[in-house]
Amino acid sequence: MRFTSEQRLDDGILERGFALGDIPGILWTPGSASAPAPLILLGHPGGLHTMYPRLVARARDAAAEGFAAAAIELPWSGERPRSVAVDGARADLRRALQVGRPSDEIVDRLVLPVVEQAVPEWRAALDALLALPGIGGPVGYSGGVISIGIRLAVVEPRISAALLFAGSFVPRSMFEEARKVTVPLQVLLQWDDEGNDRRSALEVFDAFGSREKTLHANMGGHAGVPWFEGEAANRFFARHLK
Amino acid sequence: MRFTSEQRLDDGILERGFALGDIPGILWTPGSASAPAPLILLGHPGGLHTMYPRLVARARDAAAEGFAAAAIELPWSGERPRSVAVDGARADLRRALQVGRPSDEIVDRLVLPVVEQAVPEWRAALDALLALPGIGGPVGYSGGVISIGIRLAVVEPRISAALLFAGSFVPRSMFEEARKVTVPLQVLLQWDDEGNDRRSALEVFDAFGSREKTLHANMGGHAGVPWFEGEAANRFFARHLK
Numbered sequence: 001m002r003f004t005s006e007q008r009l010d011d012g013i014l015e016r017g018f019a020l021g022d023i024p025g026i027l028w029t030p031g032s033a034s035a036p037a038p039l040i041l042l043g044h045p046g047g048l049h050t051m052y053p054r055l056v057a058r059a060r061d062a063a064a065e066g067f068a069a070a071a072i073e074l075p076w077s078g079e080r081p082r083s084v085a086v087d088g089a090r091a092d093l094r095r096a097l098q099v100g101r102p103s104d105e106i107v108d109r110l111v112l113p114v115v116e117q118a119v120p121e122w123r124a125a126l127d128a129l130l131a132l133p134g135i136g137g138p139v140g141y142s143g144g145v146i147s148i149g150i151r152l153a154v155v156e157p158r159i160s161a162a163l164l165f166a167g168s169f170v171p172r173s174m175f176e177e178a179r180k181v182t183v184p185l186q187v188l189l190q191w192d193d194e195g196n197d198r199r200s201a202l203e204v205f206d207a208f209g210s211r212e213k214t215l216h217a218n219m220g221g222h223a224g225v226p227w228f229e230g231e232a233a234n235r236f237f238a239r240h241l242k
Numbered sequence: 243m244r245f246t247s248e249q250r251l252d253d254g255i256l257e258r259g260f261a262l263g264d265i266p267g268i269l270w271t272p273g274s275a276s277a278p279a280p281l282i283l284l285g286h287p288g289g290l291h292t293m294y295p296r297l298v299a300r301a302r303d304a305a306a307e308g309f310a311a312a313a314i315e316l317p318w319s320g321e322r323p324r325s326v327a328v329d330g331a332r333a334d335l336r337r338a339l340q341v342g343r344p345s346d347e348i349v350d351r352l353v354l355p356v357v358e359q360a361v362p363e364w365r366a367a368l369d370a371l372l373a374l375p376g377i378g379g380p381v382g383y384s385g386g387v388i389s390i391g392i393r394l395a396v397v398e399p400r401i402s403a404a405l406l407f408a409g410s411f412v413p414r415s416m417f418e419e420a421r422k423v424t425v426p427l428q429v430l431l432q433w434d435d436e437g438n439d440r441r442s443a444l445e446v447f448d449a450f451g452s453r454e455k456t457l458h459a460n461m462g463g464h465a466g467v468p469w470f471e472g473e474a475a476n477r478f479f480a481r482h483l484k
Binding site for chain 2: 191
């Protein structure tokens with residue numbers, strides 16, 4: 001892992017671009033920290049550059065609570081090499097959404113390869129990030145893709161709590177994996193998400209094995225998560241990462 | 243309205259018993275308040291004496307945020323005269339729950355008379371409470387019975403926000419009323435509530451006409467609402483009553 005850029009944001013947060021092999025990433029650390037900061041991995045749908053404004057807003061929220069935050073680019077997204085197969089599945093999903101709910105086959109073909117590829121990359125990023133001075137455990141995962149969050153919560157023992165954004169279609173096989181999740185969860189659902197299926201999101205929530213799980217459902221579409229959920233996320237992580 | 247008792251709780255909160263005609267009630271006001279305190283009406287399933295420990299805990303939460311809180315006894319509950327019809331409906335509900343979901347007829351027979359009788363009483367209490375020095379608007383409703391909260395939010399313009407506990411069966415006719423609710427809502431649902439129907443609770447949530455509505459669903463049964471929902475309630479009311 002090597003740093004590729006560095007800047008101070010106006011509220012003292014240090015923002016550093018990095019490369020983990022050929023995977024780009026961004027790390028935000030709070031301006032003043034006496035002890036190593038807990039780390040929140042910021043999940044997103046791919047495209048660090050496009051997602052930057054929303055990611056930095058979430059990183060600022062996290063820093064206000066004393067948390068470091070980091071994101072890496074997803075496979076076949078942003079500046080990383082494309083995949084013909086995944087691009088094809090994404091186009092198929094778009095076409096299917098115009099006429100109704102996409103088939104399980106399309107969802108599997110789009111999501112499962114990303115999960116398979118992304119989860120080991122997030123774990124490698126975790127190895128590198130936790131080795132830095134000023135970053136400690138415990139670690140939270142926050143955001144989408146929900147299937148990546150599910151797999152990470154199952155296979156990565158360093159994840160202590162997860163705030164999952166139910167804003168993407170979930171392959172059927174992930175429902176079984178959801179039963180194996182035991183860390184505290186907060187699940188965000190946009191009630192009228194145009195790119196998601198409400199019933200299936202409620203089914204995933206029901207499936208999770210965690211004893212502490214809370215669903216926060218709000219009105220509006222995919223991008224309409226209300227600002228106060230940023231505060232609620234901080235309180236959730238403050239309960240579990242401190 | 244006349245006060246029947248008065249005591250200071252250890253954190254400076256003033257607790258006063260009152261009688262509104264023959265309806266008993268309790269009012270809690272914060273120890274130190276510079277301006278008139280917003281008021282939260284604490285909804286409950288009936289039985290002020292039995293509910294007291296939970297009500298006073300919620301009143302303490304509210305007072306910590308500068309809110310006054312009040313509860314009145316429900317019709318045909320606690321020390322108030324009983325109703326043979328409502329007692330009969332309650333017994334029918336208990337029997338029906340032992341074998342499955344109660345019929346709409348039983349739910350109507352139990353809930354609708356209570357709503358019809360209780361809502362004018364809550365409004366009369368509001369008249370009396372808002373006339374007291376130290377109590378101002380705006381007003382919130384917090385708790386169950388959800389059907390009482392729905393009717394109050396529809397007919398009482400002084401209710402500015404409501405936190406509704408989806409912990410009781412809802413008559414079908416209340417779904418239409420729910421569409422008329424427009425104040426900001428936070429709806430609490432216990433995912434495995436033994437005295438409620440999850441699907442129907444989600445349907446009510448869907449029906450509300452409010453532009454801002456948030457569902458908080460947590461694991462566990464009817465009485466298992468986690469402590470952190472007290473904090474979340476305060477933040478909801480702080481957004482809307484201040």
